[in-house]
Amino acid sequence: MYNNDMNDQQIKDLINQEKNRQRQGLELIPSENYVSKQVLEAIGSILTNKYSEGYPGKRYYGGQVYIDQIEQIAIDRAKELFQADHANVQAHSGASANEAVYHAWLKPGDNVLAMDLSHGGHLTHGAPVTRSAQLYNFIRYKMKNVETGEIDYEQINQLAEQYRPKMIIVGYSSYPREIDYQKIAEIGQGYQALLMADMAHIAGLIAGGMAKNPFDYGFHVITCTSHKTLRGPRGGLILSKGIVSNPLHKPTKTIENIPTLIDRAVFPGTQGGPHDNIIAAKAIALFEALQPEFKDYIKQVLKNAQTLAQELQNRDFKLITNGTDNHLMLIDVFKSFKLNGLLVETTLDKINLTVNKNVIPDDSLPPFTPSGIRLGTPAITTRGLKETNMIQIANWMKEAIINHQNNAKLAQIKQEVIDFSLQFPLPSD
Numbered sequence: 001m002y003n004n005d006m007n008d009q010q011i012k013d014l015i016n017q018e019k020n021r022q023r024q025g026l027e028l029i030p031s032e033n034y035v036s037k038q039v040l041e042a043i044g045s046i047l048t049n050k051y052s053e054g055y056p057g058k059r060y061y062g063g064q065v066y067i068d069q070i071e072q073i074a075i076d077r078a079k080e081l082f083q084a085d086h087a088n089v090q091a092h093s094g095a096s097a098n099e100a101v102y103h104a105w106l107k108p109g110d111n112v113l114a115m116d117l118s119h120g121g122h123l124t125h126g127a128p129v130t131r132s133a134q135l136y137n138f139i140r141y142k143m144k145n146v147e148t149g150e151i152d153y154e155q156i157n158q159l160a161e162q163y164r165p166k167m168i169i170v171g172y173s174s175y176p177r178e179i180d181y182q183k184i185a186e187i188g189q190g191y192q193a194l195l196m197a198d199m200a201h202i203a204g205l206i207a208g209g210m211a212k213n214p215f216d217y218g219f220h221v222i223t224c225t226s227h228k229t230l231r232g233p234r235g236g237l238i239l240s241k242g243i244v245s246n247p248l249h250k251p252t253k254t255i256e257n258i259p260t261l262i263d264r265a266v267f268p269g270t271q272g273g274p275h276d277n278i279i280a281a282k283a284i285a286l287f288e289a290l291q292p293e294f295k296d297y298i299k300q301v302l303k304n305a306q307t308l309a310q311e312l313q314n315r316d317f318k319l320i321t322n323g324t325d326n327h328l329m330l331i332d333v334f335k336s337f338k339l340n341g342l343l344v345e346t347t348l349d350k351i352n353l354t355v356n357k358n359v360i361p362d363d364s365l366p367p368f369t370p371s372g373i374r375l376g377t378p379a380i381t382t383r384g385l386k387e388t389n390m391i392q393i394a395n396w397m398k399e400a401i402i403n404h405q406n407n408a409k410l411a412q413i414k415q416e417v418i419d420f421s422l423q424f425p426l427p428s429d
Ligand SMILES: Cc1ncc(COP(=O)(O)O)c(C=O)c1O
Pocket: 031, 092, 093, 094, 095, 096, 098, 122, 124, 171, 172, 173, 198, 199, 200, 201, 225, 235
């Protein structure tokens, strides 16, 4: 038995302080968001008590009558939302989802084409510090023109001819433009490469109908996180096209069999038991994303991003690719203000605006003090902010940056941000 009077005041206090921090500031990190009350309740539910290795109807543990239904509902909703033949909802995170797809399809030493890290690619797309980079041979492509954001499709073509990749990855962490999936698909099909789109950032935009769906262009796999623009719990999803069969039976390694290869690669390939509380929360977030209101939300995310980008440009912020087509923007603050990204991140922290420092393409500064910051509008849009509020945010950012050594001025702006933010409660309040 537990003594329910036992109280870990230390952690409770810290959670409350974090809640106040979230209430009293504006979250501009583009990979963050606020979950709904019902998503939060599912995360904190008794489902966390259960073990359920395997898949619905094919488990290694008893007592699955409700868990099976929950996971099946999550799978069905994910399939409907992204027009997939199959969904694996067990991946613990975006990184685990990517790892599982690599494990499903690649052999050690296989060649993979992926975007250069400084041009927007994610660490899990073969950064040398990762385990995948030790196993597989990642070859880098880049943008052709950093002023427009155009990807160098000719370079991808040449690299494909030279390396005959087993997989081509698109989908990025700090890339503000739309991708030409058709061009990539045409290149990959010539080499029977598995086409994978890591839609961690823009899954919500696809779900809301405001970004292209890679499946419409012949992509085989979409991985994503459930906690960014999709507004769900922290976790991953893997969507795929192909033949779905019993994951207990080993299929031959063909692109058609990728759904089953992925299920086997998630469990038992790279993970143990699924997190059933998180799967229930994913199911709820997917339900919310299927509602018409979600389309309105995503449209507003994009309107806010367009306005914020323009207002920042009007105030001398140099945006990489000179704007954005999606929810995020990458700003060269070194070029704009001769300050590095760490200093700008710290300055904005002082006025309760949260952004993250970020490398810019071929950055001349080191990763811990890079030239850029990255910000976006998903979280502030959930909070209820509209275009006019973007003007205010751009003003605060510029004022704080030019007064970064003036603590009295920063304290004054911080109070304005707190007063403003408290007018927009968190969805869970
Ligand atoms: C493109 C992309 N892929 C994968 C991930 C990893 O997701 P997670 O942090 O859930 O492991 C991220 C996270 O920022 C991402 O931006």
